[in-house]
Amino acid sequence: MSGTTRLEGAQAPFATSGSHLSEVSDWIALLKPRVLTLVVFTGLVGLLVAPGSIHPVLGLTAVLCITIGAGAAGALNMWYDRDIDALMRRTARRPIPAGRIAPDAALGFGIVLGTASVGLMGLATNWVAAFWLAASILFYVLVYTVWLKRRTCQNIVIGGAAGAFPPVIGWAAVTGDTTLVPWLLFTIVFAWTPPHFWALSLWAHGDYARAGVPMLPVVAGARETRRQILIYTVVLAVSGLLPWAVGFAGPAYAAVAALLGGGFLYHAIRTLREAQDEEGRSLVQDAAARKTFAFSLMYLFILFGALALDRLVLA
Numbered sequence: 001m002s003g004t005t006r007l008e009g010a011q012a013p014f015a016t017s018g019s020h021l022s023e024v025s026d027w028i029a030l031l032k033p034r035v036l037t038l039v040v041f042t043g044l045v046g047l048l049v050a051p052g053s054i055h056p057v058l059g060l061t062a063v064l065c066i067t068i069g070a071g072a073a074g075a076l077n078m079w080y081d082r083d084i085d086a087l088m089r090r091t092a093r094r095p096i097p098a099g100r101i102a103p104d105a106a107l108g109f110g111i112v113l114g115t116a117s118v119g120l121m122g123l124a125t126n127w128v129a130a131f132w133l134a135a136s137i138l139f140y141v142l143v144y145t146v147w148l149k150r151r152t153c154q155n156i157v158i159g160g161a162a163g164a165f166p167p168v169i170g171w172a173a174v175t176g177d178t179t180l181v182p183w184l185l186f187t188i189v190f191a192w193t194p195p196h197f198w199a200l201s202l203w204a205h206g207d208y209a210r211a212g213v214p215m216l217p218v219v220a221g222a223r224e225t226r227r228q229i230l231i232y233t234v235v236l237a238v239s240g241l242l243p244w245a246v247g248f249a250g251p252a253y254a255a256v257a258a259l260l261g262g263g264f265l266y267h268a269i270r271t272l273r274e275a276q277d278e279e280g281r282s283l284v285q286d287a288a289a290r291k292t293f294a295f296s297l298m299y300l301f302i303l304f305g306a307l308a309l310d311r312l313v314l315a
């Protein structure tokens, strides 16, 4: 399909000369700040629950590096995806497709910030953390954005791993290594990403179809997507209990993880059973899928919050 090639000439030509403030907000928008909140929170929790200690200034610097590095990855993603972003309603007003930031400037911005975040992480904490930060930026940009996103409906399963690295990076910033527990936290975010994104893609698939991006509902249909959401939610509900199963977290965490897992399963089952037509399209504007997406955000926030509380307050 044409989705494997870049679409040329799709950039909207209407450059606007906004105020200084709106220019700044455009550069901030390149970092995908709303998505960053949860990415950075999982990184912060990885740092807080790691054994050992880190000077607060260095800890804050590490979190800042994760923020800037992940933001840089977002900017590079928007630079590469500017052609398809111009075709999707959700993304057409982004600074590059709307003509408010030149593609080359965004590319330079992403490279400079990405390189600076890795360098600063290495100097302020250690080079293991810097290595995983660099790996996650490169993974998001090269493996997800450039390689997989336009080629396979498994794009977010494999490419989504990029968003699962922050707890590993936060942990490594403190300990200088990556043992079993940070990889369990990685596993949780890894299993969380497909239901998070596919729930949203159930109602955003028109955008992806228009842009030729082979997201699961476009390629396999809504019914199969609803099934896959449930399968990954089962994996996620079990993964959420792993920090307790290996003795890293206590019963309070286990109770929260079990409740959250049950809640997510409830939403996934409702999404599967949502009234559909014969193509699997929802007859009620994907109400259950929208709730599943909203629940996914709450799930990760509360689960990681509970782990931090369990380790820092109750342990």
Ligand code: HEM
Residues within 6 Å of the ligand: 034, 035, 036, 037, 038, 039, 042, 090, 144, 155, 156, 159, 160, 162, 163, 164, 189, 193, 196, 197, 200, 297, 300
């Ligand atoms: C390949 C993996 C992922 C894909 C394709 C994806 C896609 C999306 C999309 C399309 C949205 C809709 C709103 C927007 O454009 O901002 C969204 C929202 C969001 N995502 Fe993801 N996501 C992924 C992974 C993650 C990860 C790993 C995190 C954090 C750990 C995350 C956190 C969020 C948050 C917090 C929002 C809500 C933003 C808002 O309030 O607008 N996502 N995601």
Ligand SMILES: CC(C)=CCC/C(C)=C/CC/C(C)=C/COP(=O)(O)OP(=O)(O)O
Residues within 6 Å of the ligand: 032, 035, 039, 066, 069, 070, 071, 073, 074, 077, 081, 091, 133, 136, 137, 140, 149, 162, 163, 164, 165, 166
């Ligand atoms: C530490 C580090 C480098 C982390 C990077 C991880 C990161 C930014 C993960 C978020 C993943 C994400 C927003 C995917 C959006 O997919 P998309 O790009 O297809 O979405 P779009 O259609 O909104 O552009």
